[in-house]
Amino acid sequence: MCLDCLASPGLTRRAFVRGFAVSAATAAAIPAAHAAACFDAAALAGTAAERLRRRATAADAVTLPTPAAPASAITGVNAGVIRRVEPRSSEKPVALTFDLCQTRGGIAGYDGAIVDYLRAERVPATFFAGGLWLATHRERAVELAADPLFRLGNHSWSHHDLHSAAAATIAKEILLTESALASIRAAAAERCGLRVAHAPRLFRFPYGSCAPAAAAAANAVGSVVIQWDTVSGDPDGTPAATITRSVLGKARPGSIIVMHANGRGTHTAAALASIVPKLRSEGYRFVTVDALLAAGTPTAAKDCFIEREGDTARYDRPVAVRAPTLFRKLAVKRG
Numbered sequence: 001m002c003l004d005c006l007a008s009p010g011l012t013r014r015a016f017v018r019g020f021a022v023s024a025a026t027a028a029a030i031p032a033a034h035a036a037a038c039f040d041a042a043a044l045a046g047t048a049a050e051r052l053r054r055r056a057t058a059a060d061a062v063t064l065p066t067p068a069a070p071a072s073a074i075t076g077v078n079a080g081v082i083r084r085v086e087p088r089s090s091e092k093p094v095a096l097t098f099d100l101c102q103t104r105g106g107i108a109g110y111d112g113a114i115v116d117y118l119r120a121e122r123v124p125a126t127f128f129a130g131g132l133w134l135a136t137h138r139e140r141a142v143e144l145a146a147d148p149l150f151r152l153g154n155h156s157w158s159h160h161d162l163h164s165a166a167a168a169t170i171a172k173e174i175l176l177t178e179s180a181l182a183s184i185r186a187a188a189a190e191r192c193g194l195r196v197a198h199a200p201r202l203f204r205f206p207y208g209s210c211a212p213a214a215a216a217a218a219n220a221v222g223s224v225v226i227q228w229d230t231v232s233g234d235p236d237g238t239p240a241a242t243i244t245r246s247v248l249g250k251a252r253p254g255s256i257i258v259m260h261a262n263g264r265g266t267h268t269a270a271a272l273a274s275i276v277p278k279l280r281s282e283g284y285r286f287v288t289v290d291a292l293l294a295a296g297t298p299t300a301a302k303d304c305f306i307e308r309e310g311d312t313a314r315y316d317r318p319v320a321v322r323a324p325t326l327f328r329k330l331a332v333k334r335g
Helices: 013-029 034-038 112-120 131-136 138-146 167-192 212-220 240-250 268-281 289-294 319-334
Strands: 081-087 092-100 125-129 150-154 224-226 256-260 284-286 296-301
Touching: 034 167, 081 092, 081 256, 081 289, 092 289, 112 268, 125 131, 125 138, 131 138, 131 167, 138 150, 138 167, 150 167, 150 289, 167 212, 212 224, 240 268, 268 284, 289 296
Parallel strands: 081 224, 092 125, 092 256, 092 284, 125 150
Antiparallel strands: 081 296
16 A cells, blocks of 8 residues: 555545554554564664764765655645644644754764663654664664654754755755665565555654745655654753653643654653653553644644744854854863
């Protein structure tokens, strides 16, 4: 069955919901142990060492793939920058999302403790992976793609700030990564003998930053732009208790929660062990982003922001303006 519902010409939202229900039923029919059935169980488990970022070496050189073809433009309720979804029923769906960012010059980590916990507790989640991360963590990416609990989204190829980038640049960053994702899904399907759900095409801007024209450029190549309404604040050593308070204080039915699984969220796995049971006790149901889109009406903005309009400006100012501030901060830190 074709799951690329939002990107198919002439396909109505009702047809998308009907198509997702079929794919969800198919995924539910796959045994919980399916990922372990086609991968060595010991190899699936995360390690402390691979969570750490390291410098890139010659062995990490990446060859650019042939860009994927654009899909049909996103219009209607799924256009713009989706921050949350208003559920149609009294149910309380919520989507956990994890960014897998990587920039040139460094190899980001893989926080296996997060994935191990999600699998152990049967918690669906969506991972927004950068193309460079996919290229240097291919086996882990295939494992994620093969697991019916998870969906892989697109987080650009190189994690540049695309806030005011040209439409052609945005298209290239998206379509290179879509090509990498297609390769990962094909490998997962071959390895595990299943069809890997892959639609709609979901895209998250680097740094959560985009002007209205940038969001329109992403929609134009068939990508649904996914932001969030609940910020975990997990990067760079934030304590688990702080992450937990932040998420529990902001999440509501239809929320999209942003976290990191590339090693930047030092205490994210520990926070999840508190967040997941608490939200479940309050009647929340964890779903992937595509399932959340099918469960209600998206709430969209015209541009990207973290928590309030304009709060990504620290990423978007020209380097010439930003550099003196950065140098002063470094001087204070080193002094």
